[in-house]
Amino acid sequence: AQKITQTQPGMFVQEKEAVTLDCTYDTSDQSYGLFWYKQPSSGEMIFLIYQGSYDEQNATEGRYSLNFQKARKSANLVISASQLGDSAMYFCAMREGHLSTGTASKLTFGTGTRLQVTL
Amino acid sequence: SAVISQKPSRDICQRGTSLTIQCQVDSQVTMMFWYRQQPGQSLTLIATANQGSEATYESGFVIDKFPISRPNLTFSTLTVSNMSPEDSSIYLCSVGGHTNEKLFFGSGTQLSVL
Numbered sequence: 001a002q003k004i005t006q007t008q009p010g011m012f013v014q015e016k017e018a019v020t021l022d023c024t025y026d027t028s029d030q031s032y033g034l035f036w037y038k039q040p041s042s043g044e045m046i047f048l049i050y051q052g053s054y055d056e057q058n059a060t061e062g063r064y065s066l067n068f069q070k071a072r073k074s075a076n077l078v079i080s081a082s083q084l085g086d087s088a089m090y091f092c093a094m095r096e097g098h099l100s101t102g103t104a105s106k107l108t109f110g111t112g113t114r115l116q117v118t119l
Numbered sequence: 120s121a122v123i124s125q126k127p128s129r130d131i132c133q134r135g136t137s138l139t140i141q142c143q144v145d146s147q148v149t150m151m152f153w154y155r156q157q158p159g160q161s162l163t164l165i166a167t168a169n170q171g172s173e174a175t176y177e178s179g180f181v182i183d184k185f186p187i188s189r190p191n192l193t194f195s196t197l198t199v200s201n202m203s204p205e206d207s208s209i210y211l212c213s214v215g216g217h218t219n220e221k222l223f224f225g226s227g228t229q230l231s232v233l
Contacts, residue, residue, distance in 0.1 A: 033220050035221075035222065037224070042226075042227075043156075043209045043226075043227040043229050044211075044224065044225075044226040044227050045162075045211055045213075045224035045227065046224075047221060047222070047223050047224070050220060050221045052220060091161065091162070093162075095220075095222070106152070106164040106167075106177070107152075107162075107164065107213070107222060109161040109162045109163075110161065111161050112161055
């Protein structure tokens with residue numbers, strides 16, 4: 001089974017609207033972390049937001065928020081007030097274990113969602 | 120967040136040659152990783168760069184093809200050896216620390232092999 005599943009290969013959103021990018025994950029670990037990255041056409045990977053499995057509050061970073069539903073194993077990214085500069089590939093990723101305890105394993109990435117913001 | 124400088128940002132190389140990619144961080148970090156992103160694909164971990172010891176490679180990647188150095192806690196290099204067109208990819212370094220669970224990426228190296 002895929003560890004990270006992004007079911008939307010492409011999404012369109014109108015400028016100033018909100019958009020939700022879906023991500024579901026599969027792990028038997030109790031300790032893990034979930035990440036979202038943005039990759040513009042330049043190829044760099046820009047960190048957007050992080051959610052730890054023990055974090056009780058949903059993570060927020062400016063216009064980005066992570067809708068973390070642990071029981072459903074979903075970690076959807078919500079972008080509010082979309083801007084033209086948000087057009088890019090978006091990757092969801094998971095790391096099982098924690099760096100601080102030395103149990104961390106590699107990041108596993110989903111296949112990505114290409115977001116296009118329109119006027 | 121750490122400032123990560125990755126060089127070169129892009130290169131076009133001839134088959135059979137080698138390219139060394141550098142990753143410099145502005146602060147000491149515990150973990151450094153190298154990823155490959157083939158055209159239109161997601162990211163795949165090549166190896167974990169260990170300071171002072173040999174890198175830990177993922178299945179399908181070997182030291183002879185992708186030698187890695189990490190002489191200190193702020194710097195690492197990845198060499199793509201004896202290149203073929205199949206090595207055309209974006210290569211990215213990633214860093215993280217014990218006190219911060221977040222992982223950040225360098226700007227990437229876009230490699231094209233002719």
